[in-house]
Amino acid sequence: DVVMTQSPLSLPVTLGQPASISCRSSQSLVSSDGNTYLNWFQQRPGQSPRRLIYKVSNRDSGVPDRFSGSGSGADFTLKISRVEAEDVAVYYCMQGTHWPWTFGQGTKVDIK
């Protein structure tokens, strides 16, 4: 199975400051169709996961533009340009290229 490794696992951030989460996969996530199926999800306490980013850098409708995704191959990053209180959540990367699809361990973002 493809192992997804996130860092850090805990990220205390000051309101208004940037945050960055790294996600590395144990093998390339470039699919045979040329797409890279790397996704980012946000899970607030007590809620279902919500997709933020798909195919590395495509932001979902309704997701604030302070969230951005980047990377290629096996190395990816989620950035929050200015953290707001509503961003307190656990963030997961997930690969949808190789079955079984696999998630990172999750990064807990909270306010310092």
Added chain:
Amino acid sequence: QVQLVESGGGVVQPGRSLRLSCAASGFTFSTYLMHWVRQAPGKGLECLAVIYFDENKRYYADSVKGRFSISRDNSKDTLYLQMNSLGVEDTAVYYCARDPGGTYDYWGQGTLVTVSS
């Protein structure tokens, strides 16, 4: 709007069986791959099973292969997960999720399965 509503969770003894359902609405169910994903209490997310449009292909994670079975009824817009030989390690919230291709764009609210004697 797209809605996925899981049901069927509850408390079950080890070794017993349970069937989960996921009722879909707001989209053409038969044209999407569908998945089950679970999350043990306080833990991360685990993809369990995927089913293709007309049930011709189904794939499972090793952790549930041979014990769980995914199925769908496109006439009822419903996804199922038959879970047999349940163990305490299967205690989790179970989500159904829609797959438009390499991702999950919609999730249900989840249903809690607790395996305990």
